Amino acid sequence: MTDFTHPMFGWQIDSDGIVVLTMNDPDNSANTANDRFNNEFPAVLDHLEATRDSISGVVLTSSKKTFFAGADLTSFITAGPADVPDVEAMLNHLKVNLRRLETLGRPVVAAINGAALGGGYEIALACHHRVIVNSPNAVVGLPESGLGVLAGAGGTVRTVRMFGIEKALNDILLPGTKFTPEAAAEAGLVDEVVDSADDLISAAKRWIATHTESVQPWDTTGYRIPGGYPADEHMAPVLTKLPALLRKRTHGAPAPAAEAILAAVVEGAAVDFDNAQAIESRYCAGLVGSQISSNIIKATFFDPRVIRRGQRRLANEPPFQAGKVLVVGSCPVAGGIALACARAGIDVAVASSNVADAETTIANVMRALTISAASSADAVVTTPKLTAWSIDDSPADVDVVIESLFADHPERQLVLTRILDRLDPDTLVLSNSSALPISALAASDSSPERFAGLHFFAPVDKLKLVEVIVGEKTSDKTVAKILDFARQLDRMSIVVGDSPGFFTTRILHAFLDEAMLLLTEGVPASSIERAATQAGYPTGPLALLDDLGFPVMARISAEITGVQSRDDVAATGSTVGSILRRMVSEFDRSGRASAGGFYNYEEGRRRDLWRGQDEVSAIDCRIDFADLKERMLFREALEAIHCYEDGVVRTVPEANVGSILGVGFPSWTGGALQFANQYDDGLDGFIRRCEALARAYGPRFEPTTSLRDRAAAQGVYE
Template sequence: MNQKPLIFPVEKLETATPSAFTLHFTEDDIGIITIDVPDEKVNTLKAEFVHQVSQILHQAQQHPKLKGLIFVSGKKDSFIAGADISMISRCTQASEAEELAKKGQTVMAQIAGLKVPVVAAIHGACLGGGLELALACNSRICSLDDKTQLGLPEVQLGLLPGSGGTQRLPRLIGAPKALDMMLTGRSIRAKQALRMGLVDDAVPQSILLQTAIERVNKGRISKRVLPCQARLAQGPLGKTLLFHFVRKQTRAKSKGHYPATEKIIDVVQTGLTQGSGSGYQAEARAFGELVMTPQSEALRGLFFASTALKKDLGAEASPREIHNVAVLGGGLMGGGIASVTATKAGVPVRIKDINQQGISHAFKTSWDLLQGKVKRGHLKRAEQQRQMMLISGTTDYSGFRQVDLVVEAVFEDLELKQKMIREVEENAAQQTIFASNTSSLPIHEIARGAARPEQVIGLHYFSPVDKMPLVEVIPHAHTSAETIATTVAFARKQGKTAIVVGDSAGFYVNRILAPYINEAARCLLEGESIEHIDNALVNFGFPVGPLQLLDEVGIDVGTKIIPILETAYGERFAPPPGLDAVLKDDRKGRKNGKGFYLYADKGQKAKKKQADSSIYKLLNLTPKNKQAESDIADRCVALMLNEAVRCLDDGTVRNARDADIGAVFGIGFPPFLGGPMRYIDSLGADRVVKKLQALQRQYGERFAPCDALLTRAAEGQKLYS
């Protein structure tokens, strides 16, 4: 290898604000453009960068013997994480957002139009506008690091790539794969990017720049030849079939709730059938229109809420570092908690169970999850072994003196949990935090009798732990600020979104979920079919219907919470009479293969989800769908909205932001609506009150609008002030 990456600086650009782009040259005339946004942890693209990039490209072209250019990041673990979303949200009309897109297209066109080779040397996140910049380059090299991911996630914000991505990506990797990336918003890793032709090489980070320099020395690479299947899709018949199939498949998934998906298909089709000039125009126009949609506004609201929550530890205190964790109970929840502790947080975890069988079960949970990553190529076998070595097991309290945090995941029995606290306090260190993964029992009751109640807290995970992103952190009146902050920080380290909620029956998520599921059960007992009820809520925007969700959670678990809520809050939480027949028939849902739906026996291939018709005989009814889907959805959702406002009013959730995040991340409230609070604001409290009052007249007092809603309706107040 002859090329040495010796670098000589060039004078910095004179700008009113520090530039995010600096230019240096190697000794043999290759320009290195370093992207480093001042005072930011990661690089994001901003409107003012259009001028800065133009300046730096102009300056580079003045170099008399310029061989080529390389874009690199000055940040440790990211290339460019995307565009600055606040810049987009400041647009007040579609034309402003369209102009933003056109400026982005212009600067990418400047990069693409350079006569010399231009290489993107990618390490870390290369997302959204970052990938669009890389696509404008003549070649792309990425590091093999796990932090390196490439994607166009704009659809998750109700948008599409607006700086040329919808046109360049299909031409580079073929329309089928490009559409899949844009419509799902999924990120891909280095080796997959190399296989699909998104990057030209993937190398260790240590030689990333050197490899990029070698690529420049080879000159501009010729246009890549697409695989046969992708070329067929570019032909007249192929395009017709492809876009017909993709539209049909996308509409079935989106239910018409996400206009960005339709726009992405339209814009890609325009570019491939009418040429890239028309495609760029369509892209900018569609981007402007999408920024103004209520769906994008709601999704961007969730993005900002999640970002703000990452800086909120729930208490004015500095968190302690967690070096060692223990989990009590090797069941489904305990095994899942141990797994995310080792694999996500990278913290050693010790599982205690009453017998070796429970420990083995927990080990298997982690092994199976890691094995799945190995099979998908997301994890090396050596790394699987290393992560498994972080997990140990015991049937006694050996090793607990070194533990900073104990997560209890035993049965929902108050006396048992109180006993666990006493035993941990006897066998662990003075500073050890005790966190109870309870879904229903008040934390202050669990902490009663504790020698150190200030170190007792609730940490409510959702099942399955490895997939569900939310946890509820529940302090009681005497939990210390340090315990709260430490627990929130640790949950984030596990990859979870943590909201701090009040120590009341059902906490927040289960409290708003219970009336929703109760109402679905009432519809069933009135004669509506299982599929009709679930379809009503799926078409409203939930990922699964309420009866399927009950099967997934466990019918026995779900119904155990209802009496606690009824005792605490009264008649509105009373379950519909007759539903107890389901439990008496030992129907627990998926976990015992017997619930509202049919489940394949072990070893058999799962069939399409089908309701278990025998449940109708059990409930002594003949299903006849009399109610419209919209009426069923109105009934179930109205109760959830009403209860969510009660939770905000009585302090169970701290603010509207936490309420929305809890509902979206905890139970799949439709993201395109932004959460129950943002949805109420979009409808208007007065309209929600009128709907509840109409349902109250038809179905009873459980629909009576709460005082907080009545007040806001009367005064025209919003939940987001």
């Protein structure tokens, strides 16, 4: 029966006195901790407490596709230092109400029908029992560290009291792990997994029927945190090593969220529950009011939404769905593309000049599909058809052709001409070139309007960004079809203009080039690598060059610098190409694949730095460490500004997302253009630092006229 109604919470009580509370925000597609929730949740609790004597238990669930989406990030991204007290008060208010729920005196069960991440899982933690449906979309966890904040609604406090300091930190809070239902059950984050959403409520009610008096473990007399308290003698070695492990995880890069999580966990474990909650709120509010948190939230949440909204489908054009794809090439990236298509349920043909190479690629794809078949999240709905072909015999009845050859312009065109004339005029023809101009490649196609670039990033199975390159004659219809195809492959897309290196390769080249300049100036290789990782790059430039391979990067470098038309070519001429050519010709070192590059390798594993680095430069140079970091950051950011001014990258969100997801620009900055926005004193401060770097190290750091004009007008990149 129903005897209570509220806009966001449905209320149903059965004959056994079990109340089913169904969250359903009428104004939004997902339930979030917005003003409506913060106002209405206390009213529901008031009613629960008023009718407690007639209630035997509570089931909390959702009518949305997700259980609860967590915090309203719109308020977080605009928060500054002055807002910290208000954020802290808001968090404490929410915690008071969650505490009312878990101390109601009646068993409370979370019936999790979809994703419960962040605040959604924190609500579930305040329940006494958690039941989840076995669906790939029903993931749980506390991923706030990836947004530059921490779980501020009791997440650190309750997970520590459930699992202990080490497990809470290493398995849940610091990595921000998202758990599938089975993984969550194995880890102890949920208590029961049911096969169908229809079984959730009945399973929750069964548990309530056998647990008439429920309290949280930490509210029972004699409870102790698993593994011990910070004051316990045996915990001293554990606490001593935690900062070192954190530094190993972050490589010394700016990581205020990780540092705050560690502090909140250890300090919170040393006090009672209520004080631990207050400590958590204080740390979380400080992060929310910080610039780095705003940067990360903008780049990981809001910028992708802006990009997706801007990629609207053409009017009167049906959605494009590929049924069969021809991948031309057999290099590792081509194999990754073939696997991505197969995982999307698309039939895949692989063509190579050597059929045996194509067969090997297909075998690798089939092996990968078999390995992932056991995972419901990776399993395809239908098994795709996989075939290997020679170039000349490759099928023409395909929806998409993706060329991914390790070859120069003439060779790529030669291969494409052997395929193009056999295709239907509506077939999408895409090149995975990372630097060659698409318009030049399209010149051999009698239907150049269907030709575009689709640049995948290696390793393809891990990097989910694709760069869509629009050639001179690429039609809007083609671009729209490519964006549909990218969505079919579950990829994030940015659309860029056609020029040598496009956007991501150009800014990557600038980063690597500055690292090579540092090397030639006599900066020790270890210092360059350490400066990059402490700046926040996921990989040092020398290790990255080893992974990419010297022949590939030398060729890309020549393609970028040999055709550029900017006025400052002389200032930005490539040092990468000359160094890599020397490494190959003089020292017979060409990267990881050949077991020798800037590092030494043993059975494919990176060992120590090659001791011959000194032969690249005999100069003994000492540069301020802060300059080492900022030379790489500023060089890449300035190249991104050039790309934006040249119209190569069309929007600021695409520049920021592309720089982070495509080539590893430090995420704490919010992206290559946001780095300039958020520098000390904004664009004015960024310009002053550019001028100082230019005086010390060369004109490549000079601010552009457009940048100066934007700063003078009090503008930002937005």
